Amino acid sequence: MTLSLSVNGTPVEAQVEPRTSLADALREHLMLTGTNVGCEHGVCGACTVLIDGAPARSCITLAVACDGADVRTIEGLDEDPVATALREAFAAEHALQCGYCTPGMLVTARDIVLRLPDAGEPRVREELAGNLCRCTGYVGIVRAILRVLAERKTAG
Amino acid sequence: MTQSARKGVGARLRRKEDERFLRGRGDYVGNIRMVGMLDVAFVRSPVAHARIRAVRKSPGLESVVFTIDDLTGVKPIVANSALKGFKSAPQHVLARDKVRQVGELIAMCVAPSRAEAEDIATQVELDLEELPAVVDMVAAIEPGGPRVHEEWSDNVVLETLVDDDLSTIRANAAIKVQRRIRTARQCMSPMEGRGVVAHYDRRLDQLTVHSAAQMPHINRAGLSECLGIDQGRIRVVAPDVGGGFGYKGILLPEEVCLGWLAMMLGRPVRWLEDRFEQLAANANCREHYYDITGYATADGRLLAIDCEAIVDSGAYSSYPFSACLEAAQVSSILPGPYRMDGYRCRTWSAATNKPPILPYRGVARTGVCFALELVVDAIARAAGKEPYEVRLACLVPPEAMPFVNITKKFFDSGDYPEALRRAVRVLDLPKWRERQKRGEPDGRRVGVGLAIFCEQGAHGTSVYHGWGIPMVPGHEQCTARLSPDGVLELRIGAHSHGQGLETTLAQVAHEILGVDPDNVRLIHGDTALTPYSTGTWGSRCMVMSGGAVATACKEIEKRVRAIAGKLMEVAGDDLVLEAGRVRVAGTDRSMSLAEVAHVWYRAPQLLPADVDPAGLETTAGYKAVRDSGTFSYACHACAVAVDTELGTIEILDYVVVEDGGTLVNPMIVDGQVFGGTAQGIGTALYEEMPFDAQGQPLASTLADYMLPGATEVPTIRIEHIETPSPLSYFGQKGIGEGGAIAPPAAITNAVNDALADLGVEMLESPITPRRLLTALAAARARRGAG
Ligand code: FES
Ligand code: FES
Numbered sequence: 001m002t003l004s005l006s007v008n009g010t011p012v013e014a015q016v017e018p019r020t021s022l023a024d025a026l027r028e029h030l031m032l033t034g035t036n037v038g039c040e041h042g043v044c045g046a047c048t049v050l051i052d053g054a055p056a057r058s059c060i061t062l063a064v065a066c067d068g069a070d071v072r073t074i075e076g077l078d079e080d081p082v083a084t085a086l087r088e089a090f091a092a093e094h095a096l097q098c099g100y101c102t103p104g105m106l107v108t109a110r111d112i113v114l115r116l117p118d119a120g121e122p123r124v125r126e127e128l129a130g131n132l133c134r135c136t137g138y139v140g141i142v143r144a145i146l147r148v149l150a151e152r153k154t155a156g
Numbered sequence: 157m158t159q160s161a162r163k164g165v166g167a168r169l170r171r172k173e174d175e176r177f178l179r180g181r182g183d184y185v186g187n188i189r190m191v192g193m194l195d196v197a198f199v200r201s202p203v204a205h206a207r208i209r210a211v212r213k214s215p216g217l218e219s220v221v222f223t224i225d226d227l228t229g230v231k232p233i234v235a236n237s238a239l240k241g242f243k244s245a246p247q248h249v250l251a252r253d254k255v256r257q258v259g260e261l262i263a264m265c266v267a268p269s270r271a272e273a274e275d276i277a278t279q280v281e282l283d284l285e286e287l288p289a290v291v292d293m294v295a296a297i298e299p300g301g302p303r304v305h306e307e308w309s310d311n312v313v314l315e316t317l318v319d320d321d322l323s324t325i326r327a328n329a330a331i332k333v334q335r336r337i338r339t340a341r342q343c344m345s346p347m348e349g350r351g352v353v354a355h356y357d358r359r360l361d362q363l364t365v366h367s368a369a370q371m372p373h374i375n376r377a378g379l380s381e382c383l384g385i386d387q388g389r390i391r392v393v394a395p396d397v398g399g400g401f402g403y404k405g406i407l408l409p410e411e412v413c414l415g416w417l418a419m420m421l422g423r424p425v426r427w428l429e430d431r432f433e434q435l436a437a438n439a440n441c442r443e444h445y446y447d448i449t450g451y452a453t454a455d456g457r458l459l460a461i462d463c464e465a466i467v468d469s470g471a472y473s474s475y476p477f478s479a480c481l482e483a484a485q486v487s488s489i490l491p492g493p494y495r496m497d498g499y500r501c502r503t504w505s506a507a508t509n510k511p512p513i514l515p516y517r518g519v520a521r522t523g524v525c526f527a528l529e530l531v532v533d534a535i536a537r538a539a540g541k542e543p544y545e546v547r548l549a550c551l552v553p554p555e556a557m558p559f560v561n562i563t564k565k566f567f568d569s570g571d572y573p574e575a576l577r578r579a580v581r582v583l584d585l586p587k588w589r590e591r592q593k594r595g596e597p598d599g600r601r602v603g604v605g606l607a608i609f610c611e612q613g614a615h616g617t618s619v620y621h622g623w624g625i626p627m628v629p630g631h632e633q634c635t636a637r638l639s640p641d642g643v644l645e646l647r648i649g650a651h652s653h654g655q656g657l658e659t660t661l662a663q664v665a666h667e668i669l670g671v672d673p674d675n676v677r678l679i680h681g682d683t684a685l686t687p688y689s690t691g692t693w694g695s696r697c698m699v700m701s702g703g704a705v706a707t708a709c710k711e712i713e714k715r716v717r718a719i720a721g722k723l724m725e726v727a728g729d730d731l732v733l734e735a736g737r738v739r740v741a742g743t744d745r746s747m748s749l750a751e752v753a754h755v756w757y758r759a760p761q762l763l764p765a766d767v768d769p770a771g772l773e774t775t776a777g778y779k780a781v782r783d784s785g786t787f788s789y790a791c792h793a794c795a796v797a798v799d800t801e802l803g804t805i806e807i808l809d810y811v812v813v814e815d816g817g818t819l820v821n822p823m824i825v826d827g828q829v830f831g832g833t834a835q836g837i838g839t840a841l842y843e844e845m846p847f848d849a850q851g852q853p854l855a856s857t858l859a860d861y862m863l864p865g866a867t868e869v870p871t872i873r874i875e876h877i878e879t880p881s882p883l884s885y886f887g888q889k890g891i892g893e894g895g896a897i898a899p900p901a902a903i904t905n906a907v908n909d910a911l912a913d914l915g916v917e918m919l920e921s922p923i924t925p926r927r928l929l930t931a932l933a934a935a936r937a938r939r940g941a942g
Contacts, residue, residue: 019271028269033187034180036398038347039431043858046347074180087178091170094827097654099177100184100347100398121871128866132858134347134399135654136827137834137895138866 005069007032008076016063023047025063026073034074034103038132045131048104049073055111074103082110085151089144097135105131109145113152121146164667165886168823171659172673173652182396185351185368190424193353196414197273198427199263199280200437201255204291204509204851205304206284208253211263214279221280222264224250227416231382233407235475238624242314242480245305245507247472249382249409255284256304256471257511258853259437264413266425289851293468293506294445304471304507313469313505314480318487318563322451322498325460329451333534337527338920339900340844341443341468344516345863348398349429352411354418362389363415369394369681370405371476371691373649374627376683378407378475383415390415394681397653401835402441402516404653405693407475435856439845441516443468444486444523450531451498456539456546458532460498463490465527467520469505470512476627477515480505484623485520488563492528493572493610493789494550499562509851515693517832518897521611522839526921529607529901530908537912543606543905544580548573551608558882566784567610568889570815570879576608579791579813582875588795588809592910600797602808603910607901608791613695613890616783629696630779633687634704636665636712637773640757642736642750644669644676646708648701649689651681654831655892656824657697661705663820664886668709669716670733671749687775695890698820699786703778703885711774719772720752722764778885786881786889790814792833792898796906800914800932803925805841805907807870812898815877817889825891826874832895834869840900841922842868915939 004013007030014029023040026032026049035058038046042060049058050072077083086109089095096102105128112119112127119127124145125138133141163169176182199211199221213221224230232246251262263280267273288302295301296311304311326332353366363385369375372392380387397404410427417425429438448463465486473479483505490501505513516522536543552559554571561567585604592602612619620628635647644665652658662676679685689701717728720738724731724745732739739746755762756772780786795808812829819825842862846854855861880887900921907928908917915935920927 017271027186031189033183036184036186036348038349039858041431041857041859044347044431044863078179087174090178091174094171094823096174096177097656097827097831098346098348098397098399099173099182099654102177102182103180106178125866130865132347132863132865134345134401134835134863135831137830137832137872138869139830139871140827142866142871 001064003063003067005066005071007071008073018064020063021059022061022063022066023058026058032073032075036100036103038100045108046101046104048107048131050107055107074106077106082113085148086110086113086144089147093140093144093147095136095140095144101131101133105133105141112145113148117149117152119149163673164663165818165820167663167821169659169663169673169821171656172662173656173658184348184396184398185353185366186428188353188366190353190355193424193426194266194268195270195273196417196425196427197265197270197277198261199265199277201251201258201260201262203255203284203286204258204289205287206255207287208251208255209283209285212281217276217279220266220276222417224248224252229384230412230416231384233378233382233409233412233475235473235478235626237314237478237480239314239480239484243308245472245479247409249412257509258851259433259511261409261413264417266417289509291508291847291849291851293443293466293508296506296508297466297504304509311507313507314483316484316487316503318499318501320498320500322460322462322500325451325498329459330454331452331456331535331538332449333531333538334449335531335534335919337446337448337530339442339444339523339526340921341439341510342441342516342839342843343435343439343845343861344401344403344441346399346401346403349431349434350404350408351428352408352414353424353426354414355424356419356422362391363419364391364393365411365415366393366395367411368397368404370400370651370653370693372651372681372683373688374476374691375407375411379411379415382412391684394651397651400653400692402514402693405691406514431858432856435861436853438511439853440470440511440514442523442839446527448527448531450535452535452539454539456535456541457549458494458496458535460496461490463501465501465503466506467503467513468508468510470508470510472512474512474514476625478625479513481623481625482513482515482520486524488565489521490524490528491562492525493552493608495552496550496562510847517835518893521609521897522836522900525607525609525897526901526904530904530919533905533908544576547576547608551576565612567787568881568883570787570789571877572608572610572789575789575791575813575815575877578875579606579793579811582813582873583793583795583809583811596797600799601910602795602797603906603908604795605902605904605906605909606791606793607898607905609897610787610789611695611894611897612785612787614699614780615694615785616780618783619785627690629690631777632689632700632704633775633777634701634708635687635775636708638712638749638753640753642675642748642753644671645679646676646705647679647686648704649686650692650697650701655697656821657701660698660820660824661701664702664705665709668706669713670735670737672736675736695892698888699780699884699890700778702820702888703780704776706885707778708774708776711776712772715768715770715772716749716752718768719756719763720747722767723747723755723762781883786817786884788814788816788889788891788894790894790898792902794902794906796903796910798907798910803928805923807903810870810872812872813875813877814891814894815879816891817879817881817884818887819876819878820886820888828892829874829895830872832893833872833899834864835896836899837869837903838864839921840903844922
């Protein structure tokens with residue numbers, strides 16, 4: 001099937017089978033390998049991307065269901081101001097080790113920052129429950145998100 | 157000096173590797189794309205134990221399905237130990253005659269995409285004669301049952317015995333506690349699975365295997381043994397790797413299969429492990445059983461330990477660590493950080509129809525610490541003492557350091573009692589005792605728990621050669637090159653997969669050469685580009701690779717001094733290397749490292765004729781002062797709330813007091829401790845791969861195999877003691893594994909503290925709600941009966 005959608009702001013077309021997941025379409029057809037897959041059954045959150053602005057698991061989303069959608073991956077967040085602030089905070093707080101969970105983590109973190117400007121630590125942790133990290137013990141990740149939330153508050 | 161304080165050894169320098177990962181530019185094996193690349197899917201055994209009557213390829217698919225009969229010339233994986241009595245279990249890379257675990261590879265299918273390869277795999281017909289499975293390690297070593305390997309006399313891979321005469325202690329000890337303790341089988345579960353991309357380079361006549369591997373040089377040796385081609389014709393490349401923890405410290409049958417296939421087809425081939433394969437076929441660690449007795453004086457001072465331990469070693473012997481390493485290690489490390497008068501320990505490595513054991517972060521220590529520290533707490537309860545008091549009475553004191561313990565381990569340095577005292581203080585034990593007495597408003601029960609351990613890291617030849625396994629670590633090397641533009645290239649044979657070596661080794665180089673860490677490039681993980689190394693395992697890289705980098709940089713420093721001294725017409729010794737420059741001491745005359753390098757490579761006419769031609773590139777080796785290992789240690793202390801209705805446990809506070817010696821980058825050390833502790837919390841409370849009576853693994857998704865998430869891991873509080881190791885270059889100690897060792901013991905001790913007056917004592921990890929509720933019900937029934 002021919003799939004047409006917008007990826008990171010650019011209209012693209014890909015030939016995919018009906019069974020192809022969005023993650024595979026991005027990684028194998030569009031060569032956007034920034035989105036990692038950790039479980040391919042919707043639990044770990046490594047594959048999280050934005051579909052029409054909302055975080056979604058690309059491993060259990062069929063590519064054909066995204067026809068006409070606006071998909072944004074980690075590669076499309078280079079210039080995004082919230083993602084930029086998060087990258088800075090992730091590095092400062094040592095919120096990543098092997099980096100495998102990081103793209104999905106950043107997509108979720110960006111959503112938390114935008115959606116829940118007043119979130120405290122317990123809420124941030126709850127919101128992160130769908131993104132697994134095996135390396136960091138989450139300490140740095142939680143701190144990084146709280147740091148960006150605080151910075152945005154001070155900045156008004 | 158201020159420069160060094162900011163960027164050298166001891167600096168909380170941000171990681172150089174972060175930038176690419178934060179932009180999704182990490183290059184993991186699954187991101188490799190090659191022209192003409194085909195995907196592989198494996199047919200795996202659906203049963204734990206069976207004789208293979210036939211494997212039938214569907215007509216028309218003969219050329220894309222391969223069984224062991226097709227892999228002519230490929231030898232099985234053999235990882236024997238030279239220890240007396242070790243039984244060998246060669247593993248065919250695709251099953252021959254029998255399968256011995258669920259998930260064992262039977263056939264390899266190749267197609268343009270993974271989905272199509274999986275379609276082909278479903279069409280391979282298996283004719284299997286099921287045999288009774290050996291599932292429980294305790295039953296496995298009883299005589300007379302079914303055997304995993306029919307040619308063996310029993311299911312014992314290896315038995316070891318350390319035997320002191322304990323009769324006097326047994327007769328006189330006022331306190332004797334005996335416990336039967338178990339730990340569940342786990343799956344290490346790095347977020348990235350294993351993966352292999354293999355291709356054959358006709359020009360170089362070389363097989364290149366890209367693999368998510370911790371020990372590329374070891375994989376190369378193993379591939380050479382199995383494929384029967386010399387090592388020069390094999391290149392192993394470990395690209396970015398999404399977490400290891402031991403899971404990727406192995407020669408994989410899949411690597412051998414894909415290597416053969418790439419050579420046979422002349423095309424690149426790829427296999428990426430999916431999570432189902434990982435959970436169903438590779439839950440391969442941590443399953444221990446202890447029947448352990450502690451003897452103590454009336455006031456709780458430990459006198460002796462007597463233990464019989466079994467480690468479930470699974471069906472085969474993993475390369476290079478073998479099926480017996482962990483059980484054999486149990487007997488050498490069980491005494492922990494304590495002094496004692498007597499010690500007896502007998503261990504069995506039990507073969508079962510389960511995945512072959514691999515050493516997971518902490519290796520046997522997590523189980524050993526669990527067994528020992530639970531017994532020490534039981535002794536404290538018997539003596540009516542605080543658990544920290546009985547520990548203080550027998551921890552090796554700082555004035556005894558260095559100390560040779562009862563199993564001849566050489567504890568290099570440290571203040572173990574101080575770690576304990578500090579942890580108790582930081583946790584604020586009196587506060588929790590008070591709160592415990594008051595009781596929680598919601599009816600939950602509060603408990604406090606401790607565990608202390610020491611961890612041998614970076615141990616070398618003298619420790620390993622005795623095992624006689626396929627790998628014995630020796631020296632570590634680094635190639636350093638100051639390139640013409642002043643950038644320093646470092647090449648090491650170990651691999652970094654989250655540990656941040658690109659940063660910490662640049663800090664080491666900065667410490668010696670003054671080169672800015674931004675101008676240091678680490679090349680690693682590629683056997684074609686780096687000196688030999690046994691790789692990344694055993695908390696060894698910061699000590700061994702760090703030592704090698706320092707030694708190589710020292711040599712480069714000497715040569716830089718010689719060249720710059722000639723150019724500036726001063727003695728080499730009068731020069732200071734700092735901030736990327738070479739300066740004449742006490743003056744502001746200087747030249748940059750780049751200028752020195754430029755002259756050496758591109759303007760040699762400026763050099764005097766008698767300059768040493770050795771140049772600005774060198775390979776230097778490093779060996780620790782003695783290779784018995786650095787001993788980091790830590791005390792973990794925590795407070796928990798136990799809900800006796802729901803069986804749930806909440807960690808209210810968690811403190812780690814750790815001594816990693818000189819910390820090269822404290823931020824990264826903390827990250828290792830956080831991450832390890834989170835994994836230990838998983839071991840304590842959540843992670844378990846149960847098997848049914850037929851040997852079927854029962855958790856096949858991450859919804860059943862519970863990895864701790866952000867809501868399960870508290871903000872861990874870390875304090876450091878810094879006692880430099882006398883054995884390593886900067887005094888650093890290996891600490892990568894430590895975090896994962898103590899949490900099961902500390903948390904279980906806290907739970908037992910909370911439930912002591914109900915007569916409940918948990919002795920099995922993980923403490924799931926079901927296990928806890930069952931224990932509570934049993935205690936109620938006992939009280940009712942009594
Ligand atoms: S890969 Fe999609 S949730 Fe795990
Ligand atoms: S950094 Fe490795 S999984 Fe999160």
